[in-house]
Amino acid sequence: MNAVTFLRQFFHTARQQQYADPQKPPEPLSKNLQENITRVKEAYGNSDDLTVRELTVQNRRFACLALDNMVSKDDLNKMLLEKLTAAPRLPTDAEECFSFIERSLSTAPEQQRAETVDELPTLLASGFALLLLDGCAVALALGVQHFPARGVEAPRNEEMERAAHEAFVEVLRLNVALLRRRMKTPALRVENLTVGGRSKTAAAICYLQGSASPKVVDFVRRRLQRIEIDAVLESGYLQPFLESRPLSLFPTVGATERPDAACAKLCEGRVAVLVDGTPFCLIAPTLFCEHFQSMDDYTLHPAFATFVRLLKYFSFFMAIVFPGLYVAIGENNPEIFPTAVFFKLVDAEVTTPFSLMWEALMIHTIYEIMREAGLRLPQSVGHAVSIVGALVIGESAVSAGLIGAPMIIVVAVTALSSYVIPTLYYPVAILRFAMILVGGIAGLFGVILLFSLVLLEIASLEFCSIPIFAPFLPFDRTAMRDAVVRAGWPTLARHTARVQALHGAGEEDR
Secondary structure, three states, X not given: OOHHHHHHHHHHHHHHHHHOOOOOOOOEOOOOHHHHHHHHXXXXXXXXXXXXXXXXXXXXXXXXXXXXXXXXXXXXXXHHHHHHHOOOOOOOOHHHHHHHHXXXXXXXXXXXXXXXXXXXXXXXXXXXXXXXXXXXXXXEEEEOEOOOOOOOOOOXXXXXXXXXXXXXXXXXXXXXXXXXXXXXXXXXXXXXXXXXXXXXXXXXXXXXXXXXXXXXXXXXXXXXXXXXXXXXXXXXXXXXXXXXXXXXXXXXXXXXXXXXXXXXXXXXXOEEEEEOOOOOEEEEOOOHHHHXXXXXXXXXXXXXXXXXXXXHHHHHHHHHHHHHHHHHHHHHOHHHOOHHHHHHHHHHHOOOOOOHHHHHHHXXXXXXXXXXXXXXXXXXXXXXXXXXXXXXXXXXXXXXXXXXXXXXXXXXXXXXXXXXXXXXXXXXXXXXXXXXXHHHHHHHHHHHHXXXXXXXXXXHOXXXXXXXXXXXXXXXXXXXXXXXXXXXXXXXXXXXXXXXXXXXXXXXXX
């Protein structure tokens, strides 16, 4: 074992010991009703939103526990309490009475038994009502959830012209239903699990049996089961644990807020991960070419859809390379410019105090500040920020002679190009600054070298032996009909592509 491996394992163990709760065996419920109620109250610190209703029916003591605004009181009364109080005769034995209530009186669509104290807080926080019976060491959990939740709305980040106007919401069960509504086949599998040591967040792994590779499904399942984190409040918390190379700028696990897009990926053998409390669905794996695709591509004419995709690839290239290329040519190889452009550039830059590289770094930094301000502020104020940035900062900087007018055009073209591929905006923004620095220091050679390294980085990515740069590398002629070009539906319908069947994905999954 080398020193690096030893230190890595040492700090990993220390971090686990620092944040992990002390492990203790599950504590069984008591047969004493009041003792069980006391344990639940102590677990919640006598919180005011924990309601306990005690009642006596035919000389038997019961207690119903629930959290405010987490259950439907009307459903609870109709499905159990009214029937319990109106029951003609209850068995005298506590165990038999509990079984009679579970089998005959309760009409809740979802119910389960809880036999340990640790299960009760999790069930209460999940919207279950708990029925406790004196003399019985088992609790009956009734699914009468009634969460304050947002209804299904149109997507906010992935708007389309002709595709469905429905997006995922924050409720896990509703998100699963949105998938079931579109995929009516029984081959759709849903595996529930819990993530987060303290938050106990519900999550679901969704895939199509027969389409998804068992190897990929098992890989995702094992990764999620091994996560050690206190709280999972958004699907982005889980994404780094699924990534094959978390430090890479380009993701191998994508996200979508569209149920139709998620269903399309499931048909191609992907695995979807839904997390309670977030309206985004993780898709594993996500190929690089899929960042340039949208649901609208499959509703448009193939020729126009192909044109749009080519435009997106060109925009990706421009968003990364254009500022660095402009700086590299302007500072190191100005003779490449046409004569008229060269003189215009000289006239614009002769009065500015900074070099092209520092101009580009400064104006792009200001642009990113304005973008972040407009993104985080309320909508009404965000529009004002964009107007101030466009009219005041840009015009004032040019009028004051701090920045040349051509640089403003470069920034505008670069910004528009980067918004064409929103899922790649963050890696593009980082690489843009790197291109400017390399272009100002090493010229055209540096820009070409860095862009080549970026392509090599993308080509080296894989997810569970599936190459992320496919079908470009390794080249797959059949899959290319939906990569750069978009073939017509008569051609696409002949064979449904599977990610595990791409060239280079491994013969065992083909």
